[in-house]
Amino acid sequence: MTQLTESEIESIENKLRERQQDLLEEVRNELDERENQYLAAMMGNDPGDSCDFSLADVLVDLNIVRVDRQINELREIESKLAQTKKGNMNECIECGKEIGLQRLLAYPTAMRCMSCQERREQMYAHEGHSSL
Secondary structure, eight states, X not given: OOOOOHHHHHHHHHHHXXXXXXXXXXXXXXXXXXXXXXXXXXXXXXXXXXXXXXXXXHHHHHHHHHHHHHHHHHHHHHHHHHHHHTTOTTBOTTTOOBOOHHHHHHSTTOOSOHXXXXXXXHHTTTTTSOOO
């Protein structure tokens, strides 16, 4: 396996840390916005109708999904940073082969080489599609 240079590792770590900070800021903003919406709804004089409540529920659900996605990405970043500390940043978690530098630069949280990732996507391609 090709060892990454210090500058390559530093470049990938910087990308991870920048994305981590962006995500933390996004989560804070989402939570602040959600609280502000809740307070505005509680203080409003007009109770609204059932459509207003339905729309509010959908918006809350979307915010929760967005925050959940952001938190999952934060976990991926933490996992990749931990892998970096162990010295195996470019090692595939499935086969142990090298994750290419270009892949890591484009997608710093990549945990699998391209062939393992493609195999995984084919295996789990049906998950995200409804069966209706």
